[in-house]
Amino acid sequence: MTVEVSGRAADIGPLHAFLGSRTSERWIEQALANLDLLLLDHASLELKAAQQAQHLIWKYGTGRQRCAAELDPAFRSQLVYRMSRLAREELRHFEQVVTLIERRGGSYAAVSPSRYAAGLHALARKEEPGALVDALIIGAIIEARSCERFECLVLPLETVDAELARLYASLLRSEARHFEGYLALARDGTPEDISARIGVLLERDAELIVSRDTELRFHSGIAADAAAD
Numbered sequence: 001m002t003v004e005v006s007g008r009a010a011d012i013g014p015l016h017a018f019l020g021s022r023t024s025e026r027w028i029e030q031a032l033a034n035l036d037l038l039l040l041d042h043a044s045l046e047l048k049a050a051q052q053a054q055h056l057i058w059k060y061g062t063g064r065q066r067c068a069a070e071l072d073p074a075f076r077s078q079l080v081y082r083m084s085r086l087a088r089e090e091l092r093h094f095e096q097v098v099t100l101i102e103r104r105g106g107s108y109a110a111v112s113p114s115r116y117a118a119g120l121h122a123l124a125r126k127e128e129p130g131a132l133v134d135a136l137i138i139g140a141i142i143e144a145r146s147c148e149r150f151e152c153l154v155l156p157l158e159t160v161d162a163e164l165a166r167l168y169a170s171l172l173r174s175e176a177r178h179f180e181g182y183l184a185l186a187r188d189g190t191p192e193d194i195s196a197r198i199g200v201l202l203e204r205d206a207e208l209i210v211s212r213d214t215e216l217r218f219h220s221g222i223a224a225d226a227a228a229d
Helices: 013-019 025-032 035-061 073-103 116-121 130-157 162-175 178-188 195-210
Strands: 002-005 008-011
Touching: 013 130, 013 178, 013 195, 025 035, 025 130, 035 073, 035 130, 073 162, 073 178, 116 130, 116 195, 130 162, 130 178, 130 195
Parallel strands: none
Antiparallel strands: 002 008
16 A cells, blocks of 8 residues: 655555554544644654664663673664664654744643553563563554554645645655564564564554543544543
């Protein structure tokens, strides 16, 4: 499946096949009714994505920590390269979102995070190499879910907020394959078959995006009406 993005097609078939589950129509309705709030949370998510990539470089790429010293040097180099590129791109996207917020008359401010990322990380293993593998799988799932939500919003936004539709279409094109980079690192980081771990964490992702939530966020489930209005 492809989506036309600024005259070019973004192939989102692999993304759908990976996630399996889809965002509900009710969440889309709530998001369209709360775009300013959604943008603030989205900006924070782009910043957190850059920070997470940098954290992985610091923890596993330097070779100084015990968990990193035991990794193959070639793998460490691959991780540093990919996460460095990802961090730069996520920061550019953070700047784009903040610029749009300001152009709409607002200013960037942090909002309380949804339970989504914490809900995934709560299942992560503590011992290495499982901790690294799970962190990379979770990174893949978060990136994929973000893109799935971009896709859900692009078409309805075209008649509601054309400028935001263009931004989300552009980000979908840029980020649609990020999850594959995370998964490649996860597979290269261990000799084990990670299929079971992917399945466990994807099941949790599906639970979090469809269940009732206390407040609307970019990665939240369906918010209680009072919290979303």
